[in-house]
Amino acid sequence: MDAVWLSPFYPSPQADAGYDVADYRGVDPLFGTLADLDRLVAETRARGLRFIVDLVPNHTSSAHPWFTTALAARPGSPERQRYIFRDGRGPAGTEPPNDWQSVFGGPAWTRVTEPDGSAGQWYLHLFDRGQPDLNWDLPEVRAEFRDILRFWLDRGVDGFRVDVAHGLVKQADLADFHPPVEPVTGEGIEGPRPPMWDQDGVHEIYQDWRRVLDGYPGERILVAEAWVQPAERLAAYVRPDEMHQAFNFEYLEAAWTAPIQYAVITRSLAANEAVGAPTTWVLSNHDVLRHASRLGLPVGTPRPRGIGVDDPQPDAVVGLRRARAATLLMLSLPGSAYLYQGEELGLPEHTTLPDEARQDPTWERSEHAQRGRDGCRVPIPWEADAPSYGFGPGDASWLPQPPLWAEYAPDRQRGVAGSTYELYRTSLRLRRELRLGSGTVYWLTSPDDVLSFRNGELRVLTNFGADPAELPAGAELVHASGPLDADGRVPTDVTVWLRVAEETGHEETGRGEDH
Template sequence: MSVDTVTYATPPLTSPLTLIHEASQAPGWWRSAVIYQVYPRSFRDLNGDGIGDLAGITAELPHLADLDVDAVWLSPFFKSPQRDAGYDVSDYCDVDPIFGTLLDFDILMAEANRLNVRVIVDLVPNHCSDQHVAFQAALAAPAESPERDMFIFRDGTGQDGNEPPNNWQSHFGGPARTRITGPGGQPGQWYLHLFDSSQPDFNWDNPAVHAEFERVLRFWLDRGVSGFQVDVAHALVKAPGLPGWGGRADGGSSDGFPGHEAPMFGQPAVHDIYRAWRRILAEYGADRILCAEAGVDLPRLAHWVRPDEMHQAFNFPFLHAGLDVYRLRGVITDSLTVLNGVGAPSTWVLSNHDVVRHASRFGYNGHGPRDGDGIGPADPQPDTDLGRRRAAAASMFMLGLPGAAYLYQGEELGLPDGTDIPGHLRQDPTFARTGGERLGRDGCRVPLPWRAAERHLGFGAGADPWLPLPASFGELARDAQAAAPSSHLNLYRSMLALRRGLDLGSGSLAWAEDWCSGSSLAYVNGTTLVIMNLNHEPLDLPAGRVLLRSAGPETGHRLASGETAWLCLDGGGAE
């Protein structure tokens, strides 16, 4: 535990404060929660097949309760051909056999309830698997049939309909249209898939699609879940006529193509869907929540979390701000200001299953990997020590912010990406669809190391893991870190305990101007001063009791480069 009890005799904090956000005691556990993302296939393999499972999550859930998180968010575990690691769902109301059974899920829920940890599940409503019974029925049915109308089928253009209906591109590379073949071998219509060709988009203009997903919501709410993370929540409804789009496939802004004009994202009718879902959740109690994975800019993000829609939305601008102090300050200020306007909390996140882990991203002094791409053995490698030091500082800076925080499994261990995965073992469809030009997201999805002396570092005792664990993970295993007082894991434990004890999640934020420069950033939350130093030189700390330091238990009065500290300004502090 990196706690420093020395009170420094340096000058007191006299910096002018710029108040951005008032403390709030508005009801709702989710407003200040710490939510831990579990990627099931990489969490813990209990049955020995090389893939994590629900029983493995249940077995290790006490470790997450000990970490003092409020909830776990489970990435998809539904029945699926696993072409996109479960985001291609063939049955939304069943568990894929590789993860277990519905009984295993019920056992997991019982253990979570015993430990007072809530469970949120990942819902994928934009698209399903091409093996879903509804899509198979659509393939067997004629054009213009009710079965086809569950999806977005269109006739082609050009001679004999040989050209796709529009020019939209897939997130995973290549066209977002695939042509089907009729029962006699004749070419047929084209269907839309914003992601892999095995993931056809639903037609949300069809009331039958609405009814089906309302059934799915109730199925899992009846089993006790506390809510849903909604995958690509901004993509469900498409613009009438499906007009052409020359911008980025992900809807991000580019020259001449502002993101708010992307015809496949952010359409007004999507909000009526979430209003209806919010009413369903309310039937089960005020503590059930919806969180949007909506890749939109901050002004528009507020539209997803108005009082009658979703409770939270992921803050992607914060995730992508990196360690640019000007960008960080702008994103934090804008997030709190915009979301305060609709009475919603902000969320904060540094890593997830779609981006290079921040312990690797921050290990570069120059340009690191592109967003959405991994790091391969032929790429410049991150500085491991630098990355872990900066990751600890960034995490401490984030966890002092008011609002809800999302943690990605393994970040509490300071895990880097797996950067030495050979091409023949890669499984992300991005790698295949781009011919290896883009490595994809496998590196951040490698399994967790639990016990250093066990086979596969305790991930599983049987078959080789579905992705190889890096050799460096041995010294980062959970049991090794639990026994080391100054480890990354114990730093997280200290941060989360103090965050709860000081009620930082429900607190305020004011920028401490004299400590905000081109290489440092500081804010006050209640009576806690949070300072992050990204300068190459140490920074003198103001007077106050240091509650926690990200770089270790040293007691010097200077903040090292790549270090964050929490100081108590009122002479007291959490015990």
Template sequence: MAQHEQVEQSAAPGSEWWRTAVIYQIYPRSFADASGDGIGDLPGITSRLDDLRSLGVDAIWLSPFMTSPQKDAGYDVTDYRDVDPLFGTLADFDTMLNEAHTRGIRVIVDLVPNHSSDQHVWFQQALKAAPGSPERARYIFRDGRGENGELPPNNWESVFGGGQWERVTEADGTPGQWYLHIFDATQPDFDWTNEEVREEFRGILRFWLDRGVDGFRVDVAHGMIKADGLPDYTPAADADSMGGGEENVPYWGQDGVHDIYRDWHKVLAEYDGERALCGEAWLPTLEKTALWVRPGEMHQTFNFPYLMTPWDAAALRAVIHDSLDAFGSVGAPSTWVLSNHDVIRHASRLALTADSPQGDGIGPKSKGKPDQAIGLSRGRAATTLMLALPGSSYIYQGEELGLPEAMDIPDEFRQDPTWFRTEGERYGRDGCRVPLPWNADAPAFGFNDTGASWLPQPASWAEFARDAEEGDADSTLNLYKSLLAERRERALGSGTLVWEDAGSDAVAFHRGDLHVVANLGTEPIELGADVSFVIQSQPFPGTALPPNTAAWFTRP
């Protein structure tokens, strides 16, 4: 393996925990179910904290567990200061938080500030109030166009399909104003130009900070401010529904959002313990993404350009290089991620042979479905590469088991709003949200003791169950444990990356004396007879790195 011109890049300086942490995303309804009702809960999470400690993560992020009618799996909140009974109680949350802290695991909670549920007391008050009232001013209500207001205020399209506007019936029974909802009609958008909305969320932040949470993942962090005048906008035919591929979308990435996060940064700074904000912001460039983590704003933002990069060596080298440059230029770490609750699991996505836009999902009729063996090999190699990069990394529950996307969910069991609003044209996100398998021979694979499951688990998932993988030295679970232990031991979350040349089909660099190479091509790459392997993403003999494989190694 040749070493040509070396280019050195480093993570941003600083010792705060969030700069280097590996954070494990928990989707509560699908993690572990202590009550047996088929939906995961907070006591279930508490019961599995030792498993997460043995995995080796630094923190957990919980997707929404606050009070909600669950029209969009909890991303439609009615009470931001309480726990939905589906998941337990505030006392259960406090117990989980304390038990996590006892184990040295920090806790980040999901906050949904772009919109509320239509059952939120504020929105119910708005429906009963008159146009122009203070109650309606908390949301984005507008008169319709047309002779009698029968047309929506503009042509914006919902992320979940259909339009972004819903017309209300006024108190006297007549057709009335329209309200904006970027997502489902049951998720009306707040008007963040309203100081009452801003003050309410300062109070919500303090409520959870007072309980001891270590930070917030902010949902739709780029959507809270809309362009003045709400101008018409038609996305390109192949546009990403969350705005990651286009410039100047009037409801994504407006400059005014930065004022909100500068304000929130000050709130978190009132508390001890390096509390952190991480933004979900789908933006068209890394340079734009890095604006969210300038000093005094957010601490992290997900690196979605990295997540969406195809299995291509040149593209992957470029996005890593540009990420370190862009985030480093504002003094922030890159926050690497490969999977989450909104995208096809990367053990399947990296082997797709046809386009699948974010949010579409894959199902029985999808084109270009992945070969599972290739997908798993690429998924393991991708993680082996990612966990060697400087910065923070996120892991989505189940990826440590190598779980593929659940593609064959029967139509009658699907629950994603995308499926319904597009009348089955888009499968949506159910396939990455199926409850986890813990025990191969137990009811619901150990998700609970009753066998109930809010989404059906594929029978083939028995081989991915945690207990089945525990005793297999070559399992994906044990690969993740080895990667996380070595990453911690070698302090790979900080420091310098030095690029190497291992050929056009490879991504190669070293971190001190540790060399990292991933083979994204179709032919083996000879590493040299003097290598001493630390980790292989999948076992192989000799010193020729097979396709779809990555390795960490040293030389004498």
């Protein structure tokens, strides 16, 4: 591993798992103190790892001093200029300023009560009402975040994962937007870009931030969480004077078929190469269904916004087999790769989490139409027989853990040949030894339901088809996501890493031209 990314630890009412920040320069007492964090950073770096923190610039908490001051101030005041306050529509201002919807469900506007007790203006919150959007057209907001960057860089952090990086700048007229809003742009939305996402003005902000980071010694990085398509729009975030990485969510959401995986990988590599940046691969994170469960759904199923006990359940066996194959495929690609805590254990989504235990605001704001993200955020197991599987001293964790998770604990997998934990350890070691992250993909001819390419001295083959795939003559097996069949062939949903002395009969090709 090269780095650790820590999700938000700042003082917060925890309306959205800490992504509602009340103080950007502190540590919530739930987790410790600023001195504890300083020690964590120092000890992480002493072990040769970099330390990345989560920065949430699109919105603050409604408990942030800026927002409480804004509520106490008059309409049009400098305090309200820090956020996006507007008068309502209709004769009495009783309707929201536009028709935007929150990502979590329901209107993206909340009306406030003015200091004199009257019904007043509305404020924008693209997420929960406890997360008011900042006004990034205001120089004061930009200056504040430059100072926040310096505060943490001065404490030794190596970079920032930037939450909702594509959302800071809104279209100036706040025009209505009728299609259903998702935090993504691209092929699924016709016409102009949504007025709340991926506006060109965000790039000026990141150019400014890049200058701040470049003023510090060593390597300091910015990582964009930007749900942006097509790949060329995402690549704009990693131009030479902006961010260093941007999560490839089109890849995360790509269906488990050879043609679709090929198309997304090819498009992503080409777009990033055009701006001289690496591609940043990811299969799971704290906002999406864990890929060991997501890939257990029928191929082509749209990504659910959470799964509950009465929803169709993923096939756990198929899901883990595909997840292991997908991981080996991802780790063979050039660029950087991010792993979400627990995926190295093969951990599935908690798909039977009791609804009464849910904390994600999506559950309530969607009026129980969407289960939300709690199922992928359940604390991971560490020790099979310990209270809360070693997460804490008591039996209860902050979200309930399912009984079947004991089998996934590291003390049940460590040193066990074929376990998912050992698969990850071997994969990461070989990825570094073979320098796959700095290599190049050369596609090789293969059947329609098989992907095959070369990266350096390694040949990679993933079988998406129902029938076993033959290995090339003279192939030496280096690593595999699962066992070969009795005839030495690659079963369905298995990825293998091979060494082949000669590629006779496997011409390097632009695969898309042949299929």
